[in-house]
Amino acid sequence: AFSGERLHFQEGGFPKLKELDLTRLSRLSSVSIDEEALLGLEHLRFNNNPQLKMLPQDLQNLKNLQFLGFADMPATLVDSIDPEKGGPCHWMINHIPLVLIRQKVGSRFNDYELRPIPTQCGQLQIAVNSSLFKFRYATVL
Numbered sequence: 209a210f211s212g213e214r215l216h217f218q219e220g221g222f223p224k225l226k227e228l229d230l231t232r233l234s235r236l237s238s239v240s241i242d243e244e245a246l247l248g249l250e251h252l253r254f255n256n257n258p259q260l261k262m263l264p265q266d267l268q269n270l271k272n273l274q275f276l277g278f279a280d281m282p283a284t285l286v287d288s289i290d291p292e293k294g295g296p297c298h299w300m301i302n303h304i305p306l307v308l309i310r311q312k313v314g315s316r317f318n319d320y321e322l323r324p325i326p327t328q329c330g331q332l333q334i335a336v337n338s339s340l341f342k343f344r345y346a347t348v349l
Contacts, residue, residue, distance in 0.1 A: 213237045213259070217245040224248050231255040241266035253277040261285050263297045267304075276301060279310040286311065289325055302328040 213235050219242040226248055230236065237259040249270050254260065254277070261284045267273070278286060286309055288297040301307050307325040 211235060215239045217241045219244040221245045222249075227251040227253075229253045229255065230257060233257045234259065236260050238262070239264040239266075241269050243269045246270055247272065249273055251275045251277075253279070254281055256280040258282060263288055263300055265300065267300050271303070273304050274306065276304045276307045277310070278308070280312060281309075283311075291326065298325075298327075301325065305329050 210233060215230070215233075215236060215238070217240070221242070222245065225246060228246070228249060228251070230239070230253065232255070234257070236257045239260070241264055243266075246269075250272055252270065252273060252275070256279065259282075261282045263285060267276075287293045287295055289295045289301055289307070290309075291298045304327055307327055308322060309325060310320050310322045313319050313321045
């Protein structure tokens with residue numbers, strides 16, 4: 209198990225990997241991705257990484273990324289990509305068709321808000337009702 213503070217994906221690393229979940233890495237504070245790393249990655253999820261407060265600036269190196277998900281992440285990271293909050297890092301995710309954020313909004317176990325972040329590439333239409341969408345996303349994470 210990874211227990212460090214920095215995660216670096218080097219050039220040529222994991223070329224056939226399609227999905228990557230970075231979950232419950234309590235000390236992870238930075239992720240870097242070389243230009244020729246993770247070439248086949250399509251789905252990337254960050255879940256409950258409390259020290260990761262900044263989006264990896266190298267995300268634009270992931271040319272095939274179709275989905276980026278965040279769940280239970282620090283507000284500083286989430287706000288940095290939210291155009292409604294003037295997120296200065298929103299430009300880093302514009303090439304990704306679907307970006308979703310799940311955040312706890314209440315005190316009960318299942319009090320979550322799920323919302324998409326609009327991107328320039330986000331022409332993917334989500335044609336499901338809210339409750340079905342929440343269920344499907346919860347099973348993905």
